[in-house]
Amino acid sequence: MTELVNILAVGLLLGGIYALVSVGLNLIFGVIRIVNFAQGEFVMLGMYGAFAAQITLRLDPYVATVLVGPALFALGAFVYWVILRPLQGQPMMQVFATFGLLMILENTVLALTGGTAYSVNSGLTGYSVSFGPIQIGLPRVLVLTAATVVTLALGWYLKSTMHGKAIRAVAQDRNAARLMGVDVERIYMVSFGIGAALAGLAGCLLSPLYTMSPQIGMNFIMPAFAVVVLGGLGSVKGAYFGGLIVGLTEALAGFYLDPALKQAVLFLMFIIVLVVRPSGLFGTAGAEEVGLREQS
């Protein structure tokens, strides 16, 4: 019994990580219709950002979030404006461009660090929280908490603020949004920035848990693809619950089947959902938050 509870806890916490990475990915997809292959590299940059903040400013990674988040927002906005905006109307090219970006970011970090396996310390690392019979490290609990808070906050923002409504309007019908006076290019830029900032935040929160490498982004982007398909493309809430489901599946499969099979099980699920229920497990894809539909 304790064993199962332990596995479920591990799965949920892993799911929190996937959720945090996927929410931004899915926001970008829902609004701009770009699959951002470089989303994992934004997580990686967040981790290295936390590292840089630690060695230069002696900041705890949890404190560094207030610097790294905005820095990644700025980077994301810049990338959109300079690389993706000129490719407007050529979605395939935009996706290839994000793939190019993935390579550039990965290689640049590799060149700068020489591939040294850095790690970051946090004052909170030693602490743990107990839930009944099990003990969980505080940093992991914080990741799940952050994913939950981010999902709720982003959901609130999209639903309740005028700017959030403009973001949803652009996702639903960009030309109609233009007619309302919405600067669509700017909404795209901000959405890409928010997506990147969330990835950067994830990177900071993950930095005390993982040893860094320039290729670490891959470990997050693959499950994140499974997550957005499960949760429904474009849906913020779907990305959250999709993240938790993927985390749980991975933990259960890793324990009861074979650790080597956990990704295979994940992608088997991914393909089954694609075939059987392409709108994702949560009803109409993205309907509630951004509101996805075909655009002319």
Added chain:
Amino acid sequence: MSDDHLVIAGMGAGYGDVSVLHDISFAVPRGKIVAVVGVNGAGKTTLLSAVAGLIVPTRGTVTLDGADITRTAAHRRTGLGLAMVPEGGRLFPFMSVRENLELGAYAPASRSGLVERMSEVMDMFPILRDRQDQLAGRLSGGERQMCAVARALMSRPQLLLLDEPSVGLSPLMTEKVLATVTDLAAREGLSVIIVEQRVTEVLAMADIGHILDHGRIVRSGLAADLRKDRQVQETYMGL
């Protein structure tokens, strides 16, 4: 000196290499309703898209209140008093009626008076008050068109562009929508460009009419004269 609200001069427009409109010139006198009629594919939507800024004309100019807006971005035109009801309404389907109306007042200049304007607009279309929490995608055809007109009015425009408000509506509903527009135009002092395939009905409400054929204006005149014109009757009104 005539008081022209909008002047289109020698305008050409199209999509990529395909040119659709050729040498379009006409003016919209302030407070008047101008109808542009033509069959499916004549270029009516393209014409309104160019006036709204969704596409950039390849030739000629568009002048609003004396200022050249030919290249002004679409999202800036709302602030200049221009609003459009696109073909089919193009409501945001996964948002409530209320949210759709709020977005109509998205432009900074319209935001401050949003609450007051919302209740004015709901007074004009009481059905929208009953449906305000419903998703726009669930409205019936007539309600959808009403909501689209109401949304455009939220920014307190002076020039309203209407793209085939009768599409998908019954003759009775069409008459109702067109009557509402006529009424509103008079009440709010709006200038209107309305494009339509339903020639008889729209010429009855308009002051001035233009007939668009293969991207060119082939006849122009007072709407009342065009209605009586033999050739127009034969070609467009099935008489």
